[in-house]
Amino acid sequence: MVTDDLVLGRQVCFALYAASRALTDVYRPILDEFGLTYPQYLVLLVLWERGDDVPTVSELGAALRLDSGTLSPLLKRLEAAGVLVRSRSARDERRVEVRLTDAGRALRERMCGVPLRVARATGLTEAELIGLRDTLTRVTETIHRQREK
Amino acid sequence: MVTDDLVLGRQVCFALYAASRALTDVYRPILDEFGLTYPQYLVLLVLWERGDDVPTVSELGAALRLDSGTLSPLLKRLEAAGVLVRSRSARDERRVEVRLTDAGRALRERMCGVPLRVARATGLTEAELIGLRDTLTRVTETIHRQREK
DNA sequence: AGCAACTTAGTTGCGCACAACTTAATCGGT
DNA sequence: ACCGATTAAGTTGTGCGCAACTAAGTTGCT
Structure with a gap:
């Protein structure tokens, strides 16, 4: 019956939407301690991972799948907070390079316990977390591959 | 090494965030055909599922885990679009009941193919979709149970 | 060299999400 | 019956997320 497919609880989409917001709820008070x-x-x-390989705005966007409409004001706020600096590339004035400040690098040490705190809140085992992550990654990549055609 | 835990690709949180947005990308052009x-x-x-059991704003909020700050303007837009009507409850003037219009009910038939179209775009089998949904639902409930304490 | 096509960031506008607050109605204890 | 506490919906303000657009710089073709 067609009708049953429309029931909220049966939809993967809602489960994904709800889980994503629930996990953000877990992060919020934790990240709030760091003003993020x-x-x-x-x-x-992304910046911590890159190290000396300084990304541009669009490289950050490729990593996070966000466009400049989202990133520009977000980066402006992070710059105002003193964790990074934006500067036009000398060899290509269109590009803006995003560099961590010392304060931004220092945050990495202070925040190293965050992922574990969040993982625990999910109530899943490490194996389940890995399986979940891989399934989700596969879904995301399938969707993006189809959109590129 | 603590450092490895902070790598973007290893984080379930990012996988969830990315998958949720990717799936919304799949919905957007489809729902756009219906102006939603x-x-x-x-x-x-939720409204289709409830049938004659007309929910209030806060009951909708409980089902979707959204508060009136999100729902009030959203419902106002849906009312302007003609798919539902909001009206103060006669027996408790604080409550606002949300009722489908004929146009809103008619949408259900027109949209019955939507879930299947979206499910196909994920590239997952039906069994994988069910497994994913159940894992995500478990995560969401674990988080909410902990928050209530 | 000149110029059209393209690339990169940024801006604007809209619709969520969510915290904090306001307003109005109901409940509960005395 | 009164009044403080609670509940429900709405409003305000902030920060995404994304479409559409703008401004400025680079590339490539002739």
């Missing part, structure tokens, strides 16, 4: 929002934290993860 | 956004569609799912 969740998307801002994701930007820092 | 994704959260608006979720509200309709």
